[in-house]
Amino acid sequence: MKVLKYALLAAVGCLTFGLGSPSFAQQSAGDAARGKDKYMAVGCFTCHGRSGQGGALNYPAPALVDLPMPADALAAFLRNPVGDMPPYAAAVLSNADVADVLSFIKSLPGRKDPKTFPLLNQ
Amino acid sequence: MPRKPEDSPALDQPAANRRNFLKGAALSGAAALTPAESQAATPVPQQIKITPPGPRQLAADTHPPEADPVNQSSSGGEFMVDVLKSMDIDYMVMMCASSFRGIHEAIVNYADNRKPEIITTAHEEIANAMAHGYAKMAEKPIATIFHGTVGVQHASMALYNAWCDRVPILAFCGNIIEADKRLPGAEWVHSAVDPLAMVRDMLKYDDQPASLQHFAESAVRAVKIATTPPMGPVMLSLDAELQENPIENRAGLRIPKYTPVIPPVGDPGALAEAARLLANAENPVIIVDRMTRTPAGLERLVAFAEALQCAVVDTGGRMNFPTRHPLNQSQRGRAVIAQADVILGIEMNDLWGQLHAHSDRVHRSDRGVTRAGAKVITLGNREMYSKSNFQDSARFQEADLTIAGDGESSLPLLTELVKKAVTSDRKSAHEERGKKLGAARLAAVNLAMSDATLGWDASPVSTARVAAELYAQIKDDDWSLVGSAIRFNWPQRLWNMDKKHRWNGGSGGAGIGYNAPAALGAALANKAKGRLSVAIQGDGDFMFVPSTLWTAAHHRIPLLYVMHNNRAYHQEYMYLQAMAGRRGRGATKAHIGTTLTDPNVDYATVARGMGIYGEGPITDPKELGPALKRALAVVRRGEPALVDVVTDQR
Numbered sequence: 024m025k026v027l028k029y030a031l032l033a034a035v036g037c038l039t040f041g042l043g044s045p046s047f048a049q050q051s052a053g054d055a056a057r058g059k060d061k062y063m064a065v066g067c068f069t070c071h072g073r074s075g076q077g078g079a080l081n082y083p084a085p086a087l088v089d090l091p092m093p094a095d096a097l098a099a100f101l102r103n104p105v106g107d108m109p110p111y112a113a114a115v116l117s118n119a120d121v122a123d124v125l126s127f128i129k130s131l132p133g134r135k136d137p138k139t140f141p142l143l144n145q
Numbered sequence: 146m147p148r149k150p151e152d153s154p155a156l157d158q159p160a161a162n163r164r165n166f167l168k169g170a171a172l173s174g175a176a177a178l179t180p181a182e183s184q185a186a187t188p189v190p191q192q193i194k195i196t197p198p199g200p201r202q203l204a205a206d207t208h209p210p211e212a213d214p215v216n217q218s219s220s221g222g223e224f225m226v227d228v229l230k231s232m233d234i235d236y237m238v239m240m241c242a243s244s245f246r247g248i249h250e251a252i253v254n255y256a257d258n259r260k261p262e263i264i265t266t267a268h269e270e271i272a273n274a275m276a277h278g279y280a281k282m283a284e285k286p287i288a289t290i291f292h293g294t295v296g297v298q299h300a301s302m303a304l305y306n307a308w309c310d311r312v313p314i315l316a317f318c319g320n321i322i323e324a325d326k327r328l329p330g331a332e333w334v335h336s337a338v339d340p341l342a343m344v345r346d347m348l349k350y351d352d353q354p355a356s357l358q359h360f361a362e363s364a365v366r367a368v369k370i371a372t373t374p375p376m377g378p379v380m381l382s383l384d385a386e387l388q389e390n391p392i393e394n395r396a397g398l399r400i401p402k403y404t405p406v407i408p409p410v411g412d413p414g415a416l417a418e419a420a421r422l423l424a425n426a427e428n429p430v431i432i433v434d435r436m437t438r439t440p441a442g443l444e445r446l447v448a449f450a451e452a453l454q455c456a457v458v459d460t461g462g463r464m465n466f467p468t469r470h471p472l473n474q475s476q477r478g479r480a481v482i483a484q485a486d487v488i489l490g491i492e493m494n495d496l497w498g499q500l501h502a503h504s505d506r507v508h509r510s511d512r513g514v515t516r517a518g519a520k521v522i523t524l525g526n527r528e529m530y531s532k533s534n535f536q537d538s539a540r541f542q543e544a545d546l547t548i549a550g551d552g553e554s555s556l557p558l559l560t561e562l563v564k565k566a567v568t569s570d571r572k573s574a575h576e577e578r579g580k581k582l583g584a585a586r587l588a589a590v591n592l593a594m595s596d597a598t599l600g601w602d603a604s605p606v607s608t609a610r611v612a613a614e615l616y617a618q619i620k621d622d623d624w625s626l627v628g629s630a631i632r633f634n635w636p637q638r639l640w641n642m643d644k645k646h647r648w649n650g651g652s653g654g655a656g657i658g659y660n661a662p663a664a665l666g667a668a669l670a671n672k673a674k675g676r677l678s679v680a681i682q683g684d685g686d687f688m689f690v691p692s693t694l695w696t697a698a699h700h701r702i703p704l705l706y707v708m709h710n711n712r713a714y715h716q717e718y719m720y721l722q723a724m725a726g727r728r729g730r731g732a733t734k735a736h737i738g739t740t741l742t743d744p745n746v747d748y749a750t751v752a753r754g755m756g757i758y759g760e761g762p763i764t765d766p767k768e769l770g771p772a773l774k775r776a777l778a779v780v781r782r783g784e785p786a787l788v789d790v791v792t793d794q795r
Contacts, residue, residue, distance in 0.1 A: 066722045066732030069715065069794055074600025076607060078795030079632045080719050081505055086599055107505045109726025116731075132602075137594035140601070142613040143639070144594075145620055 053094065053119070058127030061120050065111065075131045081107050088133045094122040219392040221357050222251030225383070228361045230260050232368050232403045234288050234315065236279070236669070237261035238272040240299070242292035244319025244335055247388025249290075261288055264669070264700055267692035269296045271662040273303030273378075274690070276314045278627065278663030281463070281649050283670035284439050286313040286371055293320040293340040293382060301344050302656045306663075307378045308347040309494075309537040310462075310653020311435060313371035314378040315364075320353065322384045340382050346534045349377035357387065357398055365401045373406040374438075374551045375526040408438075410558060411524055411550025419489065419522045419546055420562035424571060426487035426520075428578070429455040432478075432499055433552070434462035436492040436525075440645040442553035443467070446491075449560040452567070454579030456481040461637065462494065464648035469590075469641050471583030476593065476638060481582075483514050491552040492525040495539035507727060522546040524555055537654065593638035605791045606766045608709065609635050614769045615679060615707055616640050618777050622677040625649070628664030630683035630709040631716060632795055646676060657714075658689030661706070665697050668704035668785075677780065682706040682787075684741060684748065685714045691751060697785035698756035705780045707773070708748050708789040710762065713740040715794050748789035761789025 062068060070084035071077055077086035092100065098121040101111040116124070137143045198206070225248050229237070237252060239245075252263055266272040269291040280286045291300055297318050307314050321327045321336045341351040350370040354360035360381070367379040392398070423429045431450060437443050446465055450457045450472045458478040459466040466473050474481045482488065482499060490496040500521070503511040515521075521544040529549055531538060548555070567575065597609035612635030625646045626636055642648055649667045652659035661682055668678035687693075687708065697704060718739040722732040736742070745762075752759030758779040760772050769790060776786035 064731075064733060066735060069719050069722055069732070069735075072600060072607070072795060073605065073793050074603045074607065076596065076599030076609070076793075080716075080723070081503075084795075086596060088599060107723065109723040109732075110729075111726060112729040114729065115726075131599075133599070134595050135598040135601070137591070137598055140594075140598060140613075142617050143597055145613075145616055145639075145641075 053122030053124070053126035055123070055126040055130040058120075058123030058125065058130075061116070062124050062127050065116050065120075067124065070108075075128050084108075087128050088131050090125070090128055094118070094125045097121055097125055217391040219395065220247055220251055220255075220388065221360075221386075221390055221392060222248035222388040223255045224357050224392055224395070224398060225360060225364075225388065226251045226256045226261075228364050228400050229288060230256070231400045232365065233285070234261045235283075235285075236264050236276075236287040238264040238266060238275050238287065238289045238666075240266055240269045240272055240291045240296060242290075242296055242319055242335075244292050244296075244321060244332075244385055245290050245317065245383060245388060246319075247385060248317075248383065251388075264696065266662075266696045268690060269299035270303045270658055271690050271693050271696065273300045273307065273314060273316065274659050274662035275666030275669065275696070276316075277303060277307045277310065277312050277659070278649060278666030278668075279670045280307075280312050280314060280666075281310075282625070282627065282646060282667035283673075286315050286368065288315040288317065290317040290319070290383075292335055293318045294335050294337050297340055297343055301347065302654075302658060303662075304344050304347045304378050304380075305535070306652045306654040306656045306659050308349075308535070308654070310650065311375045311377055312653070313368075313376040315368055315371060316348075316378055316380040318380065318382050319385055319388070320382045321386070322353070323386060326386060341380055344380065346532055347378065348380050349530065350379040351381065353382040353384070354387065355384075357392065360387065361398065361400050365403050368403065369406050374408045375530050377530070408551035408554040409526075409529075409549070411548040411555040413558065413562075415546065415548045416524075416550075416555060416559045417562050417566075419524070419548060420559060420566045422487050422520055422522065422546070423453055423455070423489060424563055424566035424568075426455075426485075428481070428484045429453060429487040429489065430458060430474075430481050430485040431455060431489050431491065432458045432460065432482070432493060432496065433465040433491045434460045434493045434495075435650065436552040437463040437465045437645055438551075438553050442556075443645045445553060445556035445560065449556050449563065451579075452560050452563045454575035454582070456485075456582055458482065458499070459637075460493075460499065461634075461648070461651065462492075462653075463650045464642060464645050467641075467643040468637055469643065471586055472579060473586060474582060474589075476589040477585060479514060483516065485515065485519055487520045487522065488515065489522045489524065490542075490544075491523075491556075493523065493527070494537070496521075496523065497540040497542040500542065501540075505723070520545045522548070524548045524550060524559070525552050526550065590638075597635070597639065600793065602766055603793065604764050604766065605711070605793045606763065606769060607793050608633055608795060609639075610766050611681070611707060611709065611769065611790055611792060612636055612639055614766075615681075615773055617770065618773045619677055619679055622781075623675065624677045624679060625667070625671050626680070627667035627671065627678045627704065628660040628680035628682065630660065630681050630686070633681050633683075633709060636681075646671065646674075657686050660686045661690050661693040662696075664706070665693055665702055665704060665785075668697075668702050669700070672702055677777070678704040679777075679780075680704060680706050682708050684708055684710045684712060684746065687748070688741065688746070692755070694752055694755035694757050694785065694787065701784055703780045703783050704785045705773075705776055706752075706785070706787040708761065708787060709792050710746075710748060710789055711792050711794045712742050712745060713794065715739075718794075748787060752787040752789075758784065758786035759789070760787070761791075763788065763790045 071087045075087035078084045272289045352363040371379040456474040457466045459475045523544045600607040664680035671678045721735040749759035749761040776788045779786040
């Protein structure tokens with residue numbers, strides 16, 4: 024539910040910022056290796072974990088592996104986030120950077136079936 | 146004005162008394178310190194004749210008067226120990242100091258270091274945090290003692306945590322009240338007219354007894370006040386003369402009988418009204434924080450919740466409700482609170498925070514998360530004792546019904562009243578509600594397990610992996626999680642926490658430096674019960690109080706510290722990042738002032754240096770399980786151990 028809300032807000036932001044332009048869409052196929060460096064450098068990992076598993080600041084920070092939004096929507100969201108999420112100006116995280124970060128997030132292993140983890144079934 | 150040489154006192158006169166000898170020495174010293182000035186007035190150097198003091202002078206300086214006794218057959222400290230024994234005080238946790246040498250000696254020799262037994266620490270904050278953790282686990286206070294002035298200031302942080310957490314500590318400090326009895330130097334700077342003034346806002350009661358009878362009555366009164374909900378630390382300033390001097394008339398002294406105070410039960414009429422509202426509600430929710438004082442508290446809350454078949458949200462101030470009970474909705478608290486039509490908060494410190502969302506943005510804002518018309522009932526002792534300076538009261542939450550009374554003590558009556566108020570037609574609806582809540586809890590558990598798979602094999606090690614590996618090693622023991630790091634809630638999400646001693650609550654005041662010593666205090670209480678104590682230990686917290694490990698080793702207190710080593714004061718790191726983001730700047734410098742790197746701390750080596758088993762740093766998650774197993778073997782044979790795990794941030 025929360026993720027959907029973010030996506031909706033991001034979509035609104037996308038219109039506001041005009042980020043849905045073809046030029047940005049063309050950039051949205053980012054580079055995962057560059058994205059990992061950026062993910063660490065700008066501090067995404069501090070709240071959302073190095074594996075995108077989520078975390079907490081004042082309130083829980085969602086797991087990014089569940090992130091359903093496209094790069095342009097994510098960029099719009101990052102410029103004007105909700106809750107305690109800090110904003111990321113384009114000077115800090117460009118649209119190209121966002122695409123790279125998203126590629127990195129998509130490259131993460133993601134969720135697995137917990138039933139296959141004996142340590143999680145105690 | 147230069148002095149003439151003939152103004153100097155005659156130092157060689159045998160009749161010179163002590164005072165004049167010292168005065169003369171001072172004056173000649175002053176003359177020696179101003180050679181240039183002296184030479185300006187008298188160009189010819191003057192030879193000052195110095196004669197050593199004679200036998201009379203030496204005797205006056207080194208021998209006490211013949212009437213001054215050197216032996217004594219009793220001391221006030223011994224009587225003080227008798228008073229502590231009468232209240233079954235098990236331990237005196239201390240940072241040694243001369244201002245309480247009188248009672249210190251009485252404990253180790255007169256009492257043979259039993260009841261109370263001395264626990265040695267290297268910092269007053271450690272001593273008081275240990276007492277804090279012990280009291281919650283053992284359900285009884287122990288004593289602490291430290292210097293006046295300097296010791297009180299070192300202790301103040303831990304006293305503040307105990308105050309905020311409403312936990313009893315019987316604290317003492319030494320003081321030398323009579324100015325003419327103080328030695329020159331340290332005894333002056335270690336004395337105060339009112340040494341407890343510095344911490345009075347963190348104490349429920351304090352006194353500076355002027356006689357031994359006064360001490361006896363005040364100490365018994367202090368413990369009764371400290372252990373009456375809302376509980377809190379109390380403190381007595383002990384005059385050194387009172388501790389050290391002989392007892393003039395022991396037969397004339399009386400130790401008052403100590404009887405524990407029975408906590409107050411809420412007004413029956415008000416509880417009946419609460420029961421009526423809850424029984425007729427569609428979606429009642431119970432929120433609890435610092436409710437459970439004894440094992441009975443948890444059992445009573447289970448019986449109460451089952452009578453209603455309603456959601457329980459445990460915010461973790463104590464171990465209030467079993468994590469795997471179907472009605473435990475703590476992991477989806479915001480969702481059940483949003484649906485609630487009647488909310489009962491029991492022993493809540495910050496009910497407002499549970500019923501509202503607050504945004505930490507450029508312009509801070511908040512909004513209620515409850516549905517319109519939801520009734521709010523509070524039960525607890527929050528309003529029964531408070532102070533104004535420190536703002537631990539949290540934001541004011543209005544309520545429809547406020548019942549003053551101890552939560553744990555009031556639950557049996559409230560449960561019976563609920564059972565009477567639930568009609569047969571409502572009963573089936575309640576059972577249906579309970580089934581839905583059970584299904585929702587299972588979904589939350591499945592989500593937690595799924596979340597835990599994320600980053601399972603990552604390095605640094607995920608916090609979920611740490612929790613899962615640790616639980617695998619302890620689940621078949623009578624384990625007790627005696628401490629945890631900030632936001633480390635995986636045990637509550639994954640572990641079967643079903644008894645009061647499974648969790649010992651948090652610091653209360655969020656004062657760093659609490660967890661390591663408070664965990665050790667709880668482990669000391671668990672030692673007597675044969676429980677296996679483990680603690681998740683934040684590295685930042687540990688850096689405040691590293692000598693806690695030495696106390697653990699010295700007293701052979703079995704406890705496993707699992708270092709959650711994220712190499713940062715990470716909450717602050719994130720806040721700095723938020724500031725930078727708000728100002729259009731990046732987080733590339735957020736590590737400055739917030740991280741514990743360059744050099745990285747080798748906590749296993751620190752542990753070994755303090756005399757306990759240490760292993761790590763563990764960076765490969767596959768190595769964690771075996772390392773924990775080895776360390777727990779040490780703990781199971783009665784000694785402390787530490788495993789340093791390099792972890793992801795949260």
